[in-house]
Amino acid sequence: MIRTAKDYKESLRDGRQVWIDGEKVDDVTSHPMFKPIVDARARIYDLAHQPGTQEAMTYVDDETGERCAIGSKPPVTKEDWHHKRRSVETVLDDIRGVVTRVGDETVGEMWALFDGQDVLNEIDPAFSENIRRYVRKATLEDPFHVSANTDPKGDRSKWPQEQDPDVLLRVVGENDNGIVVRGAKFETAAAYSHQAFVKPTIAEWNNQTHSEYAVGFRADMSAPGVKHICRSGFAGRHSDADYPLSNRVDEVDTMIVFDDVLIPWEDVFFYRHTRAASFIRATLHRYSIFPFVLRHLRLADLMLGFAHAGARQTGVKKHQGVREKIAELACYRETINAHLVAAVEQAETSPGGLLMPHQATMYTGRVFACTHLSAMMHTLRDLTGCQISLAPSSATFANPEVKPYLDKYFRIGDVDAEERRKLLAFGRDLLNSDYANHRLTFQLFAQSPPFSHLLAVYNNYDFAPATELMCAAADITDIDGSTP
Template sequence: MAMIRTGNQYRDSIRDGRRVWINGERVKDVTTHPMFKPIVDIRARIYDMAHEAKYRDIMTYEEDGERFAIGLKLPYTQQDWHDKRRATDTILEDVRGIVTRVGDETVGEMWSLYDGQDVLKEVDPRFSENIARHISLVTKNDPFHVSANTDPKGDRSKRPQDQDPDMLLHVVKETDAGIVVRGAKYETAAAYANQAFAKPTIANWGDDKLSEYAVGFICDLSSPNLRFIARTGFAGRAPIEDYPLANRFDEIDVLVIYDDVLIPWENVLFYQHTRAAAFIRATLHRYSAFAFVQRNLKLADLMIGAALWNVKQTGLEKQPAVQEKLATLACYREGINAHLTAAIATAERSPAGLLMPNQSLLMTGRVLACSQLHEMIHLARELCGGQICVTPDAACFRDPEAGKWLSKYYTLNDEWQSEDRRKLLAFARDLLNSDYAGHRLTFQLFAQSPPFAHLAAVYRNFDWSEPLRFTKEAAGLSDQVYGRQKIAAE
């Protein structure tokens, strides 16, 4: 029986001579570099989980005698979404933390394009065929697939043509073999992934029908004309005992330079047609938002856990003011859970026949999860107390002289000795207060789009007709007024 690839096969696939820089250093091997290795190992772990008897039926499904990854499966039923949700939860439980850019969230963007095949056929029937073929290849070949979305952009008061044209990724030449593209994209995890779905970020194309910037394609990340310039990683900056999350779960963001990269025609998903570009921008998170918001749910669990263990340690959990704050965190958590659960329960059929989560519930759930996240983080900080910013490092606790004093002042009782107290405070600091924690909060604006885009998605997907109907009946408005306004709303 054929199986999806292993962790070592994944590691071998990214040892391809790609040109990667971090901290001013050319990286020889991303699988062994100290800032990349921890997250590469987690992605390899996800591949290996699919081969273990304990996880195989959770992580994979069987079809025609072969096994495929649940996360990459096209969703046709509610059970498909329940299976995806369970697989993601299982991964996060196994690695004991939260990873976002591992493929299950970015492949959903391809499904959105699958829904737009009629739009693509208007441009060139080949493009529609390309997307169907690539979705099939993703399922069969099990690559680490990421998203190439945000450009450097430059001066946004000017059109791309009125400044350095490379500020936005664009086509510079057509050949018999394909298109040649130039520019740059910020892509999380690209330095250690296999392929990227690149697409434009322009939201307003004006009256343009054709543009060299309106291009979407699959890019093989082993291309020799790519360069990967990474931001500084968090892993290795400080001991893992003091920063247990930053050292294991940093998903490194990269500026990918496309220096006249050839994209074969079979990898081009749309080109020049601004309507196709506008469609993918409007529907980009139709499916992938579910995976992102699910991570917010698990983050809420970690914040509740860190806060609750802290107040239990110090005997404050019975105070009404503390319980009120914990209940607020619980409401936030269950609000996200309710939106995800309801989005599956009332899922909708997509234009291509897929089953997509109820769009109004999913998009409003994303607004809830993201807009309140910073407030919930600060609430968890309050519950954890000021010691998360003043506690000495693990080395001091191990020091023969200093450690005696720290043991005295950090031991709470027979149940809570100083080492457990130190571990919990270090975890809470890294979750809520560290450079890594601040990065993860800001990352929401990059990975899930800014708040105005969230609300725009809600506006596009909310059913305005029912409030109009009910108010029309309650106010006794005429049928003619209702008819005109209903059409306008639609």
């Protein structure tokens, strides 16, 4: 059953251990740095119940007849992907910003492991059964699911055994009830989520067949021994009027410390076998890449909208140079959209029988969206000019002694000073604030670093058609010995 906002908030009052800015947090639902994003996630639950948005957010499960969240539905048709896109867009429209780690963008990593059941069966059929059961459970129960991936890592020139072995999360014991894990992981939104899919980051196992670091499991975010140590949030530092995005959609990142945490056997998806760990690393973003790139599209929409609105306010949209820069932003936006549309149109059946977005198209779309984002933000700064970094605060605009001057000098024709101030404040938060810089870095690294993005393109691209075409045109024998 889909939770309500009230259900979700109450579920977070479970005694979880959370720290931020040196303070132990008693209730993440009311703390000023967590409350805005908790409210945003709670709003997603309520959207699933409201008549105007329920159809966009949910579907009726064939087996149970119950309404379930479309974000957690394993995709089997193109319509599933169209529905998922409508769902994400409904959320972002309502929240009026970009939220990434809210569940739909991370549960797909479980579907990737679902595709690896043959690998899991070679290790232990119970692990395969665990993932099948969990995927179904997540579909029906609609938990807020995140994905714990990145480790502290330590000295990367050394194996973890050559330094503090806990720099990478590992299994330190097992008993009849399950495995005991120790280490740390970084994950956005963990402190206000229900559970996490925890898995290793190691890509090269140095010919090891077994390793205590090769482990994947479901972790309860309020389990004994789980501690959330969070970065400082951006919400609450300044007024909503001056920083509308920072105060509405900042997603707080967490270092999750596993201090000898017991993971029940039914929540273990693989253990010790490096082949299973390698499989999930190679396929991790097979499904989650779609909603991730879709968030890039929404960010591009916000930038394009700001560029066009700013040009209209100042009357410079008639200039050729301004039109060219706005067109560059439009090209960026439409190229991302083209990858999303094409990936669904050319969707492929997965090894587990699901429907995954066309892999080469999606991975190349991710590379384009991530690598061009910084340049597009700078293009927008160039187009906007320096005024977004010079505008006084909303409190100054309200001061009766200086308000007449600001009303005079910030007014542009029919656009009064307050409307101009609001646009400049939005642009500052979108491009120049702490939140903006954090978002830029997050979008670049959230699904692994750029070199991994390119490697994913290489590993998922079919080079044969281009090679065969070239060989036929050149009248040469292909490298595999065949004749054109």
